[in-house]
């Protein structure tokens with residue numbers, strides 16, 4: 001393949017990735033997928049998987065291209081599926097449309113749907129796999145993690161951290177640390193999670209609502225989860241008061257009997273667990289595939305220490321919180337701020353006056 005072709009492949013797959021992103025919050029447990037149909041250098045069809053159970057990206061893009069799809073190249077962010085799920089296999093549509101070539105970012109890791117490339121090749125279609133593979137995997141990281149057969153959710157841990165490494169002022173009075181763009185980004189992140197978790201210390205100090213606002217409504221609202229050993233979550237908290245409308249789950253190791261009864265009466269689900277790992281296993285059995293944890297320091301440190309954080313997302317703020325502020329992590333946790341050699345930085349970009357950094361563990 002010549003250099004110009006390789007550059008064009010990357011360009012069209014970048015476009016396909018941008019289209020895939022339009023399914024954000026709508027496709028889980030399916031992945032977000034985008035597709036572009038190109039003939040003679042022109043884009044003649046585009047599509048994306050818009051909603052769980054709906055048409056797949058390739059079928060939408062081919063339908064948009066119509067009869068001109070014959071002899072075209074189809075760029076797609078995930079290997080076209082070979083098996084039937086809620087929709088018929090995409091490979092059949094590509095073969096029927098007589099496309100000449102398929103370029104895909106990542107192989108489909110699911111046994112039911114995988115093997116599409118082989119079927120396409122058997123039908124005489126050229127297939128190239130693996131272009132922008134890392135980008136496509138990052139977009140759908142919880143989907144790829146679930147496909148490994150892990151018995152826990154993919155865990156993203158998010159904190160806002162001051163220039164002096166703290167997450168709360170000495171007074172522990174709740175305060176906005178980041179600017180509006182970073183806060184909007186957190187709501188966008190929430191929309192792609194099946195559950196949002198916090199430690200009970202944060203529930204008591206900040207009384208958060210943990211709903212998706214400032215972003216499009218996700219297909220399913222995330223379950224709100226409190227890691228709370230003794231079921232101390234206050235009955236007057238926003239979480240408890242809104243539990244009848246949007247689920248709240250308390251995971252406790254030794255939940256107080258009376259407090260548990262009162263929480264259940266208020267509409268909160270309380271489940272006894274044996275450890276943090278067990279709590280994650282319980283969430284997995286309840287269909288949570290992606291958990292976004294939003295602090296505080298003790299819960300964050302425990303997740304990192306026990307190698308249960310798959311991404312650490314830090315919004316670095318320019319403000320300093322001064323002596324006596326709450327450090328982001330307990331010393332010796334092995335977090336990316338104190339032990340960066342254990343982590344790979346996958347994102348670093350400015351967001352308003354703040355900086356967003358995302359790390360993946362080196363495993």
Ligand SMILES: NC(=O)c1ccc[n+]([C@@H]2O[C@H](COP(=O)([O-])OP(=O)(O)OC[C@H]3O[C@@H](n4cnc5c(N)ncnc54)[C@H](OP(=O)(O)O)[C@@H]3O)[C@@H](O)[C@H]2O)c1
Pocket residue numbers: 158159160161166167168172173174177198199200201202203205206227228229230232275276294295296297298299300302326
């Ligand atoms: N800047 C930020 O991004 C940010 C985010 C969140 C919070 N904060 C701030 O952080 C402060 C709260 O942080 P925090 O560290 O005190 O509390 P936290 O991490 O929110 O909650 C800690 C509590 O969670 C419970 N817990 C349950 N399972 C646990 C486990 N496996 N490991 C550790 N804890 C577990 C424990 O209480 P029990 O033993 O009673 O169960 C523990 O005391 C507040 O001031 C808040 O404003 C800042």
